[in-house]
Amino acid sequence: xxxxxxxxxxxxxxxxxxxxxxxxxxxxxxxxxxxxxxxxxxxxxxxxxxxxxxxxxxxxxxxxxxxxxxxxxxxxxxxxxxxxxxxxxxxxxxxxxxxxxxxxxxxxxxxxxxxxxxxxxxxxxxxxxxxxxxxxxxxxxxxxxxxxxxxxxxxxxxxxxxxxxxxxxxxxxxxxxxxxxxxxxxxxxxxxxxxxxxxxxxxxxxxxxxxxxxxxxxxxxx
Amino acid sequence: xxxxxxxxxxxxxxxxxxxxxxxxxxxxxxxxxxxxxxxxxxxxxxxxxxxxxxxxxxxxxxxxxxxxxxxxxxxxxxxxxxxxxxxxxxxxxxxxxxxxxxxxxxxxxxxxxxxxxxxxxxxxxxxxxxxxxxxxxxxxxxxxxxxxxxxxxxxxxxxxxxxxxxxxxxxxxxxxxxxxxxxxxxxxxxxxxxxxxxxxxxxxxxxxxxxxxxxxxxxxxxxxxxxxxxxxxxxxxxxxxxxxxxxxxxxxxxxxxxxxxxxxxxxxxxxxxxxxxxxxxxxxxxxxxxxxxxxxxxxxxxxxxxxxxxxxxxxxxxxxxxxxxx
Numbered sequence: 001x002x003x004x005x006x007x008x009x010x011x012x013x014x015x016x017x018x019x020x021x022x023x024x025x026x027x028x029x030x031x032x033x034x035x036x037x038x039x040x041x042x043x044x045x046x047x048x049x050x051x052x053x054x055x056x057x058x059x060x061x062x063x064x065x066x067x068x069x070x071x072x073x074x075x076x077x078x079x080x081x082x083x084x085x086x087x088x089x090x091x092x093x094x095x096x097x098x099x100x101x102x103x104x105x106x107x108x109x110x111x112x113x114x115x116x117x118x119x120x121x122x123x124x125x126x127x128x129x130x131x132x133x134x135x136x137x138x139x140x141x142x143x144x145x146x147x148x149x150x151x152x153x154x155x156x157x158x159x160x161x162x163x164x165x166x167x168x169x170x171x172x173x174x175x176x177x178x179x180x181x182x183x184x185x186x187x188x189x190x191x192x193x194x195x196x197x198x199x200x201x202x203x204x205x206x207x208x209x210x211x212x213x214x215x216x217x218x219x220x221x222x
Numbered sequence: 223x224x225x226x227x228x229x230x231x232x233x234x235x236x237x238x239x240x241x242x243x244x245x246x247x248x249x250x251x252x253x254x255x256x257x258x259x260x261x262x263x264x265x266x267x268x269x270x271x272x273x274x275x276x277x278x279x280x281x282x283x284x285x286x287x288x289x290x291x292x293x294x295x296x297x298x299x300x301x302x303x304x305x306x307x308x309x310x311x312x313x314x315x316x317x318x319x320x321x322x323x324x325x326x327x328x329x330x331x332x333x334x335x336x337x338x339x340x341x342x343x344x345x346x347x348x349x350x351x352x353x354x355x356x357x358x359x360x361x362x363x364x365x366x367x368x369x370x371x372x373x374x375x376x377x378x379x380x381x382x383x384x385x386x387x388x389x390x391x392x393x394x395x396x397x398x399x400x401x402x403x404x405x406x407x408x409x410x411x412x413x414x415x416x417x418x419x420x421x422x423x424x425x426x427x428x429x430x431x432x433x434x435x436x437x438x439x440x441x442x443x444x445x446x447x448x449x450x451x452x453x454x455x456x457x458x459x460x461x462x463x464x465x466x467x468x469x470x471x472x473x474x475x476x477x478x479x480x481x482x483x484x485x486x487x488x489x490x491x492x493x494x495x496x497x498x499x500x501x502x503x504x505x506x507x508x509x510x511x512x513x514x515x516x517x518x519x520x521x522x523x524x525x526x527x528x529x530x531x532x533x534x535x536x537x538x539x540x541x542x543x544x545x546x547x548x
Contacts, residue, residue: 007407011407015410021536099530102535103531109539113546
């Protein structure tokens with residue numbers, strides 16, 4: 001039974017990492033969005049697994065909220081916001097090529113595992129934290145990397161959402177569930193953040209006729 | 223029952239029969255792939271035993287050899303066929319045992335594949351046609367990236383299942399499955415990487431289109447364009463055998479359902495049942511490959527490294543998961 005539990009934990013952690021790579025390997029905005037939706041689905045599953053193992057009912061609520069907000073509402077909002085934007089939505093000329101960013105992301109995952117091994121070498125972590133902390137950390141790193149390596153402003157939002165998923169997993173796996181009120185507050189926060197960044201996106205595209213972040217740097221006060 | 227190092231006459235005979243079976247079903251698997259591909263594209267397609275007819279017809283035909291070509295061009299098909307058959311003798315398919323088991327491990331199989339590829343490229347360059355050189359240079363580029371990915375995947379598999387010896391890998395995969403471990407976490411990543419590599423090695427669609435002679439994008443077909451008659455039959459047959467070897471490696475590493483374990487024991491009934499289950503698994507995986515092939519378009523040559531980077535990254539993470547598991 002214990003072996004089965006550990007297996008379930010590691011396999012779901014692996015599934016979450018694969019879902020994250022689905023965002024890294026793609027090049028079009030719709031592909032990123034479907035990759036993110038897939039990641040949110042897996043994250044909801046992972047949260048439910050944590051709830052099952054720790055036996056806390058609040059984590060199930062968090063899983064349902066993850067499913068509803070991250071897998072359904074946020075992609076819908078982003079799709080609606082980007083419908084009227086001018087400028088291309090796909091990134092065909094990123095700062096770091098797709099193939100190098102895949103390899104770099106894998107190296108970041110290794111780094112995350114090594115870091116967790118170092119940081120928590122002397123502390124006693126339970127099996128949930130040991131399985132998911134490195135994944136949470138690698139989601140954080142990969143999100144940061146996606147943000148800085150691509151040109152299109154939409155990608156910064158996707159990177160931010162990946163980082164947020166990582167933080168969510170970090171807290172849930174370490175604390176086994178925050179009070180429900182705080183969880184709900186965090187979800188509302190993300191939703192507000194997405195709406196604000198949607199407005200920001202449409203302003204960028206109105207002003208520059210493009211979503212390329214490289215072009216924003218050309219702004220000069222003559 | 224089957225000790226990895228035990229060499230008895232009876233086991234050797236069974237092993238040779240197994241390899242002959244593997245070679246025998248190679249054109250059938252090719253036929254099934256073509257059929258599945260045709261059906262998913264809403265065509266009826268040729269019968270699944272059509273590759274046998276093709277080979278028989280090619281063997282009866284006359285051969286045309288360019289007078290500009292050297293002995294390399296004429297000997298390359300023999301080298302391809304003999305190397306792939308030798309590789310098949312190393313590979314266990316439905317019994318966790320292979321006749322050449324004591325002589326070498328999976329690295330030898332990869333080496334034999336490299337030999338085949340090397341002579342295919344030489345033959346392509348030898349006739350000095352534009353297509354041959356083109357295909358050879360593309361093949362060189364792809365194989366230079368496939369090989370590190372393949373080796374990393376083999377590392378993951380050998381770490382997880384203990385050793386590079388194919389017999390011990392196959393039997394420990396079967397034992398592990400019998401003891402209730404459906405899949406090890408590190409092997410999830412190895413499956414992804416190996417599937418991509420299988421597509422690349424057999425020249426399937428995101429990398430190369432095996433069904434065309436009329437495209438500027440062809441890789442393998444461009445190298446063997448000048449062959450006809452018996453030589454072409456040998457080239458095609460060796461390609462089929464290579465494909466079925468990779469399929470049987472995939473099946474034995476990752477889906478050891480119904481594989482013979484010491485608990486079951488070697489008997490006529492158990493051998494027949496494992497042979498049938500192997501055939502079913504091989505057909506399923508080949509149908510899966512053909513289906514995956516229909517889902518994607520052929521990629522631009524310079525995007526191919528992207529897909530192979532996925533394989534490399536995936537097997538890197540497999541190594542990580544192996545060391546940090548527990």
